[in-house]
Amino acid sequence: MSFHVPVKSNGRALGRVHRAMPVTDQESGRNRRHRAMSLATPPVLAIACVAVALSFAPRPAAAQASGVPSEAGPRYRADGKNADTYGRNERYPACTGMAYVREDRCLVWALSHFDTVFPARLIAAPKTPSVLTRAASEPNIRYRFAGQTSTLDQYLERHPVTGFLVAKGDTILVERYQYARTDRHRLTSFSMAKTIIALLIGIAQKEGAIRSIDDLAEIYVPGLKDTEYGRTPIKALLQMSSGVVFSEVYSDTASDIWTLSRLTIQQGPEGSLQAVKRFNRRYADPGEYFHYASAESLVLGLVLAGATARKVSDYAREKLWEPLGAEADASWGVDATGQEVTYAFFNAVLRDWARLGLMLAHDGTWNGKRIVPREWLLASTSIAPEDSHLKLGWIWSGYGYQIWLVPGGNRMFALRGLRGQYVLVDPETKLVLVQTAVDYAGNPMVDQQELLALWAAVLSELR
DSSP states (O other): OEEEOOOOOOSOOSOSEEESSOOTTSOOHHHHTTOSBOOOOOOOOOOOOOOEEEOOOOOOHHHHHHOOOOOOSOEEESOOTTTTTTTGGGTSOOOOTTHHHHOGGGHHHHHTSHHHHSOEEEEOOOSSOOOOEEOSSOOOOEEEETTEEEEHHHHHHHSOEEEEEEEETTEEEEEEEOTTOOTTSOEEOTTHHHHHHHHHHHHHHHTTSSOOTTSBGGGTOGGGTTSTTTTSBHHHHHTTOOOBOOOOOTTOTTSHHHHHHHHTTTOOTTHHHHHHHTOOOBSSOTTSOOOOOHHHHHHHHHHHHHHHTSOHHHHHIIIIIHHHTOSSOEEEEBOTTSOBOTTSOEEEOHHHHHHHHHHHHTTTEETTEEOSOHHHHHHHTSOOGGGGGGBOOSSSOEEOSSOEEOOSSSOOEEEEETTTEEEEEETTTTEEEEEEESSOSSOHHHHHHHHHHHHHHHHHHHO
């Protein structure tokens, strides 16, 4: 079942939320800020669909002129596709460690509390969030896929989506939550975090901490000297084109990605630096072939930490999260040495994922501030003639700097993570679509195609 939450306009920013009832399964980020790292045992859940009173900036003129109270606030439901399989009857139970990989009943809780399942470092939000307005009513979105016309409600019925949001400019048009998730849950990113580390690399280069992305990684990470990843230029790492052998097969526990996970987020004592040194066999020169490998994103995190002499999370807070005007604290998973695991595991509330996407839609500016260099974003989201190996020609048309390029007549791109995490961005229309999810509804390739069909309808109907 789904229900609407009334939204009250009082001229304040849509940011901090004031609950009519407390959400007891996740404490306030502000109250957690004294902890540098989260090692807590997952709390006992007392999940319910709760009424949430939101305060936000004045609505657009058209919405105000209608004189109709807004009913387009966040919409919540306690169930979703295969909700019983995902633990609804157990109130989406808390699990520990890698149980979420083995047990579907653990997925909803784990992917909205990842920073209590594994150690993480907090990324504090600023005191004042940036303003997001809200449309007076949800648009009626319909899309064509596989010979059928479907509504947004039907899409959400068919897919295990925990959060779904559409925004344009600075206005939220749609905001939905399923499986008893709310706008207070920090929803994990998996590989969407890769784009964040690339943005931070761009900022560090602009500020001179990184001289050139043609520099070898070992210049900034002496511990990688005389290794294949150490001898790889930063640009090749950004483009997943190192030429270093690495197998990323999630269904195969003998794959290198599983080894990397055990040594990093699962707290293997070696940590990230020693982990990437294990992958030290080259099959091609850097920059020749695209080959997706999470180890390359982990090396980028080591490069950023070495270049700035700072924790990645601290740099992200100062250069990204604070100027973005995030409304809630974020967190980033760390390894046993305290290094951020930068190929995944950045956790944030849904509206802050939207803020990140909207900043990218505005070519790196937000709330009147330049956050990411525009020239970096243009280079990140397009393919230069000399980089033709990044043209993929399938569901995703290409790859940039740790970001996927979306087919279409204009420049569009996507943050994309395992199990259905997406931020789709169109700078031309300033439209952004955010989705968080817990698993695949069926065939992952078909699911991606359906999402892109929905995205095409959003662009057509809301431009």
